[in-house]
Amino acid sequence: MRRTLKTLAIAALAIGLTASTANAQVLFWSNQAVPVEETQKMREQVLKAFPGGVDFQPQEPGPFITRIQAETETGTGAIGVVGGLYGDLANFADSWVDLSDVDLSGVAVSPAFLELGKFGTSEQKFLPWMQANYVMAANKQALQYLPEGADVNNLTYDQVIAWAKNLAEQTGSPKFGFPAGPKGLKHRFFQGFLLPAFTGSEVTKFRSAEAEQAWGKFKELWQYTNPASTNYDFMQEPLLTGDVWLAFDHIARLSEAFNQKPDDFVAFPAPSGPKGRAFMPVLAGIAVPKSAPDVAKSKELIKYMMQPETQVATLLATNFFPTTDAALPADLPASARALGPAVQAMTSSPDALPALLPVGLGDKAGQFNQVYIDAFERIVLANQDVRQVLDQQAETLRQLMVTTGAPCWLPDAPSEGPCPVE
Amino acid sequence: MNSKTLPYLLLAPATIFLVVFFLWPFLQIAWLAFSTDGGFTMQHFQTMASNWKFWPTFWNTVILAAVVVPLQLVMALAMAQVVAKLKSTRNTVLYIFTIPLGLSDLAAGIIWLAIFEQSGFLNSMLVGLGIVEKPILFLGYQNLWVIFIAVILAELWRATAIVMVILVSGMGLIPKEYYEAAEVFGAGPWKRFVKVTLPMLRPSIQTALILRTIAAFEVFAVVVALGGTTLPVLVGETFNWQFALNDRNVAAAFALVILAISIAATLVFLRVLRTPKGATL
Amino acid sequence: MSGAVATADKPRAVSDIGSAGKFLFWAGVVLLCAWVLVPIYLLAVNTLSSPQQVTAFPKTGVPSFDMGSIQFFLSFEGVLKALWNSVLVAVLTMILSIAIGAPAGYALSRFEFPGKATFRMLVLMTRAFPLPLLALPIAVMFIRIGLDDTPIGLALVHTTLAIPFAVLITFSIFSGIPLELEEAAWTLGCNRLQAFHKVVLPLVLPGITASAIFAFTISWNEVFAASVLTVQNRTLTAFLLQSLSVSPLHLRFAGGAALVIPALIFIFAVRKYMFAMWGIANR
Numbered sequence: 002m003r004r005t006l007k008t009l010a011i012a013a014l015a016i017g018l019t020a021s022t023a024n025a026q027v028l029f030w031s032n033q034a035v036p037v038e039e040t041q042k043m044r045e046q047v048l049k050a051f052p053g054g055v056d057f058q059p060q061e062p063g064p065f066i067t068r069i070q071a072e073t074e075t076g077t078g079a080i081g082v083v084g085g086l087y088g089d090l091a092n093f094a095d096s097w098v099d100l101s102d103v104d105l106s107g108v109a110v111s112p113a114f115l116e117l118g119k120f121g122t123s124e125q126k127f128l129p130w131m132q133a134n135y136v137m138a139a140n141k142q143a144l145q146y147l148p149e150g151a152d153v154n155n156l157t158y159d160q161v162i163a164w165a166k167n168l169a170e171q172t173g174s175p176k177f178g179f180p181a182g183p184k185g186l187k188h189r190f191f192q193g194f195l196l197p198a199f200t201g202s203e204v205t206k207f208r209s210a211e212a213e214q215a216w217g218k219f220k221e222l223w224q225y226t227n228p229a230s231t232n233y234d235f236m237q238e239p240l241l242t243g244d245v246w247l248a249f250d251h252i253a254r255l256s257e258a259f260n261q262k263p264d265d266f267v268a269f270p271a272p273s274g275p276k277g278r279a280f281m282p283v284l285a286g287i288a289v290p291k292s293a294p295d296v297a298k299s300k301e302l303i304k305y306m307m308q309p310e311t312q313v314a315t316l317l318a319t320n321f322f323p324t325t326d327a328a329l330p331a332d333l334p335a336s337a338r339a340l341g342p343a344v345q346a347m348t349s350s351p352d353a354l355p356a357l358l359p360v361g362l363g364d365k366a367g368q369f370n371q372v373y374i375d376a377f378e379r380i381v382l383a384n385q386d387v388r389q390v391l392d393q394q395a396e397t398l399r400q401l402m403v404t405t406g407a408p409c410w411l412p413d414a415p416s417e418g419p420c421p422v423e
Numbered sequence: 424m425n426s427k428t429l430p431y432l433l434l435a436p437a438t439i440f441l442v443v444f445f446l447w448p449f450l451q452i453a454w455l456a457f458s459t460d461g462g463f464t465m466q467h468f469q470t471m472a473s474n475w476k477f478w479p480t481f482w483n484t485v486i487l488a489a490v491v492v493p494l495q496l497v498m499a500l501a502m503a504q505v506v507a508k509l510k511s512t513r514n515t516v517l518y519i520f521t522i523p524l525g526l527s528d529l530a531a532g533i534i535w536l537a538i539f540e541q542s543g544f545l546n547s548m549l550v551g552l553g554i555v556e557k558p559i560l561f562l563g564y565q566n567l568w569v570i571f572i573a574v575i576l577a578e579l580w581r582a583t584a585i586v587m588v589i590l591v592s593g594m595g596l597i598p599k600e601y602y603e604a605a606e607v608f609g610a611g612p613w614k615r616f617v618k619v620t621l622p623m624l625r626p627s628i629q630t631a632l633i634l635r636t637i638a639a640f641e642v643f644a645v646v647v648a649l650g651g652t653t654l655p656v657l658v659g660e661t662f663n664w665q666f667a668l669n670d671r672n673v674a675a676a677f678a679l680v681i682l683a684i685s686i687a688a689t690l691v692f693l694r695v696l697r698t699p700k701g702a703t704l
Numbered sequence: 705m706s707g708a709v710a711t712a713d714k715p716r717a718v719s720d721i722g723s724a725g726k727f728l729f730w731a732g733v734v735l736l737c738a739w740v741l742v743p744i745y746l747l748a749v750n751t752l753s754s755p756q757q758v759t760a761f762p763k764t765g766v767p768s769f770d771m772g773s774i775q776f777f778l779s780f781e782g783v784l785k786a787l788w789n790s791v792l793v794a795v796l797t798m799i800l801s802i803a804i805g806a807p808a809g810y811a812l813s814r815f816e817f818p819g820k821a822t823f824r825m826l827v828l829m830t831r832a833f834p835l836p837l838l839a840l841p842i843a844v845m846f847i848r849i850g851l852d853d854t855p856i857g858l859a860l861v862h863t864t865l866a867i868p869f870a871v872l873i874t875f876s877i878f879s880g881i882p883l884e885l886e887e888a889a890w891t892l893g894c895n896r897l898q899a900f901h902k903v904v905l906p907l908v909l910p911g912i913t914a915s916a917i918f919a920f921t922i923s924w925n926e927v928f929a930a931s932v933l934t935v936q937n938r939t940l941t942a943f944l945l946q947s948l949s950v951s952p953l954h955l956r957f958a959g960g961a962a963l964v965i966p967a968l969i970f971i972f973a974v975r976k977y978m979f980a981m982w983g984i985a986n987r
Binding site for chain 2: 729732733736737739740741743744746747750759760761762763764765803804805807808810811812814815817819820823825826827828829830831832833834836837838841842845860861863864867868869871872873875876877879880881896907910911914917918921924925927941948956957959960961963964967968970971972975
């Protein structure tokens, strides 16, 4: 017994010391397409055709950031391409290679997204990889409870509240669901949907009377919200289990419901408020770190990612839509067929009010989100006084804007110097 | 080799190892908690303590540990006693009892969520038996105490095995003559347990308590799985500051708080359960 | 060396308990076993069910033996290599933590010396500080010295996590063995090393086995350091399971099972060794 152990030990040590092998694949480090199914599709359907191969490694936020930090700090690394949301890439703006020399001939990229990819510099820090949005989804059983005169494709916040109320009262339990779980994207709802719809602003009017009204409306809605919402990260699951009949979420986090039971659900635009139908597009980008082992090869992968076929394959894998003019095929999966038109209806509605992702906050983007999350947890969950909470959170927000010096972005009016919080 | 240098030789590998792979990176992080632009500051601790969530977070963590660890000790003692009394089925039962050793907290969180969620197994059973008419929401944010109980159950399930294994291997070392002597003097099973097992087991109990308490202060994955952000704990907030808010200084301050309460608890156990004949750790 | 002692049992037989007590006792045993096994059974049920069944309500508690979720994981390219890396790192961790931790545990139990208090604090601090914060400085160090992305590099970090267990458990076991026993061996002409080898070692093997098992499972289940420190040579957890919490429900369960099963097999494989040793310790 002891001898076997000894042999085993020596063998393991020997292997442990020599097992590392060189690998010519480009390492694609991403915090998107993290769910295992999407990972699998990215590897098999999107990246397989890239000459030389790609090692696609999706990460949780912790390891994702830590590894990039470590490679940035040492100046040497294994990561060839980084894929992340706009805000994630902004954290390391100085670490990315200028991509303006990547040949994009024949591909028309959205100019607004290209501009975002410069972080206000003259260099192309990242290229827009894919985009998404947030919509509402409902179980078809819920439609009979729609308040009188309401059009599902043109709802107001009041109608949504009335609908949720009908559902709660007539089915016996609250059926509205909201992604307020630890990984849920609740802050985007407040930043890009609720507050702009009532105040026409994301930052400046954070503590205005209109904002107070908006939070009041949300508290009203919360009464008819399934209390398990604080555990929901992805609304597709409670929709599928039937715990929730009406929900708001990111399209990629609703898609499974449509793919598993295409006939059971409908998707439609987010509601509108007094100032319009506010919505917040989601933008993911791809960048090349300065520490990449083979920058030329990495840029080839970037170019590959922007090609129409790759963009369409990415849509099928992740439910994120192309950032280019790539033509969509006819045989899209059920989720894309349902969610695409809902997004389209929302962004092209007459009262559309786009609210952009925060610009110029750098590594403080997370603290910006926390201001809205804290406001939610204090006002809605802890039932604290709305006025008082907004005043305190507004102070944090104002300091954040002053420290970063970030000027206002849409829908707030342009500012000289840091965006003011009135 | 004399007994002056021998202990140091025996400790040398572990010391070097821990200095290189723990102490050195630790000092780098600890410095972050006290520095701003190269100077000394207490500002990060102030930011941490003035956050509205800090004290609830702190107390959640401490109370969880204070409830879970004693329960685990009692359960593990019971399990170890049971194992000691078994004959032919001993190995099977012991194997079953040790199974949770191999479970990650990630997996444990998933399993217990499947039990407690609204459309989970517990509700299926209650509805199936006709005890309730429709599924109950156990893990809602209004029922903080239910989440608390769920977390406690999951932690009891996941991490009692380690305490038990330490106790079982410690019990094996108690000479059976002691029990025989106690029996001769007419001591019943309970008396033998209190007068022989417990005192003789003291080093093992101390070890188990220290290891479990420290681990309990770092509880995270199970709490997040069952309670989301409704039940904030210290490690969760550390993560949040480090990775979501991108403020490594405040995250380091949180980590030092965890370290401080762990050391405090350890010192208490070392004092209260002092082992005889100078064999204290 | 295990066969002879496997039958050696604890002295307290069930015979001295009354029949009502006997019933209660066995009810307790069954209850405790169920407490451990039922949640694992439920995990198995959900793993072996179709996605529709996993989200269905009410649940039957009986699996439909739908292998889709499991096949999904097995079809991952590189699963076998990641599995191999996981085993390699875990075995290395096991060996290193015992080789480094057990001597320290012995020294702590047998000697009084200056610096003892400092050392024991260092050991405990290692356990009491959240690893994810340490991952960045360690990664920077590893990249600089070339240990980055090697199994041995990751094993070194996992060993750091396992050493406190190894030190403390071996310490408590060594403390339980009277010094007189060793001294007796010395008077019989053994030197310190021989006495240790012949007298102490057989007695402490159960504790050492226990801490070896901890070391293995700690390494097996560790995700964070593994994700940061291995890139091309990923461990199984880092390769496919770290994203568990954001994956669809049915795959979460299959992933959870993928995490649990190898650890169960490992404990099962070493159980005989472990239990036989626990038997021998019953002097």
